[in-house]
Amino acid sequence: MSGFAIDPCDQCEELLQPFLDRDLSEEERMVAEDHLTGCEYCRKRYRFEEQLRRFVRQAVVEPMSPELKTKLAELRTPLI
Amino acid sequence: MAAVGETAPETEARRLAEDARDRVRFEEEALELADQVYRVARRMVSSREEAEDLMQETYARAFRSWRSFQPGTNLRAWLLRILTNLNIDRGRRVQRAPDMQPLEEGDYFLYNKLEESTQAPNPDEERVLERLSQDDAVSALSAVPHDFRDAIVLVDIGDFSYNDAAQILDIPVGTVMSRLHRGRRILKRELADRAVTDGGDVT
Numbered sequence: 001m002s003g004f005a006i007d008p009c010d011q012c013e014e015l016l017q018p019f020l021d022r023d024l025s026e027e028e029r030m031v032a033e034d035h036l037t038g039c040e041y042c043r044k045r046y047r048f049e050e051q052l053r054r055f056v057r058q059a060v061v062e063p064m065s066p067e068l069k070t071k072l073a074e075l076r077t078p079l080i
Numbered sequence: 081m082a083a084v085g086e087t088a089p090e091t092e093a094r095r096l097a098e099d100a101r102d103r104v105r106f107e108e109e110a111l112e113l114a115d116q117v118y119r120v121a122r123r124m125v126s127s128r129e130e131a132e133d134l135m136q137e138t139y140a141r142a143f144r145s146w147r148s149f150q151p152g153t154n155l156r157a158w159l160l161r162i163l164t165n166l167n168i169d170r171g172r173r174v175q176r177a178p179d180m181q182p183l184e185e186g187d188y189f190l191y192n193k194l195e196e197s198t199q200a201p202n203p204d205e206e207r208v209l210e211r212l213s214q215d216d217a218v219s220a221l222s223a224v225p226h227d228f229r230d231a232i233v234l235v236d237i238g239d240f241s242y243n244d245a246a247q248i249l250d251i252p253v254g255t256v257m258s259r260l261h262r263g264r265r266i267l268k269r270e271l272a273d274r275a276v277t278d279g280g281d282v283t
Binding site: 010013014016017023044045047048049051052053055056057059060061062063064065068069071072073075076077079 | 100103104107111114115118119122123128132135136139140143186187188190191204205206208209212214217218221236237257260261264267268
C-alpha cells in the first residue's frame with residue numbers, strides 16, 4: 001500500500017482518455033506507463049478502450065445511398 | 081490590363097474559362113469527400129432522411145459559395161462547418177450549455193459491468209467486447225446528448241483534430257476536449273445499459 005491518498009488505479013483510470021489521445025504531458029505519461037507495467041487490471045481496461053473505440057467507429061458507419069450520391073452530383077453548376 | 085496583341089474581350093473570355101475550371105475542380109473535390117462528410121452527418125442527426133436532406137442543402141450552399149473557400153485549407157472541415165450551421169439554423173438542435181452534473185461512472189465502468197455479466201472467469205478483453213452488438217453501438221451513440229455527440233462524431237468517427245472540431249462547432253478547443261471526454265463516458269454508460277438489458281449469452 002502506498003501512502004498516497006489517491007488510489008493508483010483510480011489515477012490511471014483518469015489518465016486513460018488523454019493517454020490514448022496522446023494528450024498527456026511527459027510526466028503524466030510516465031506515471032501511466034509505470035503503473036500499467038505492473039498492473040494487469042488497468043492494462044486490460046486500456047486495451048479494451050482501444051478496441052472499443054475501433055468497434056464503435058466501424059459499427060456506426062452507414063454508407064451513403066447511391067441515390068443521394070446522384071442527387072449531390074446533380075447539384076453541380078451546369079457547364080454552359 | 082490586356083496583354084499585348086490581345087483584346088479586352090479575349091482577356092475576359094480567358095478569365096471566365098479559368099473561373100469555370102476552378103469551380104469544376106472545386107465541385108469535383110467536394111463530391112469526392114461526400115462519403116466522409118456523410119459518415120459524420122449521419123450520426124449528427126437522428127434519421128437517414130434528415131442526414132440526406134442536410135447533405136443536399138450543404139452541397140447546394142457549398143457550390144453557391146465556393147469562392148469563399150480558401151484553397152489549401154481543409155475542405156472537409158469547411159463542408160462540415162456549413163452542415164453544422166444549417167443543422168442549427170433549421171432548429172433541429174438548440175445550442176445550449178450542456179449539462180455539467182458530475183457523472184458517477186468513470187472510464188472503467190463499462191468494462192467492469194460487461195466483465196461482471198460474462199460467465200467465464202477472468203475473461204480477456206476481446207471476449208468482453210463481444211457482449212456488445214453493432215445495434216448497441218448505434219443506439220447508444222444516438223442516446224448521447226447532441227453537444228457531446230457532435231464532439232465524439234467529429235473526433236472519433238470523423239478523425240478531425242480538436243482544432244478542426246472546435247472550428248466546425250464554433251466553440252473553444254478546451255470545450256471540445258471536455259465534451260469529448262464526458263461524451264465518451266456517457267456513451268459507455270449507454271452501452272453498459274444496453275449490453276446488460278440484452279441479458280444472457282450472445283447468440
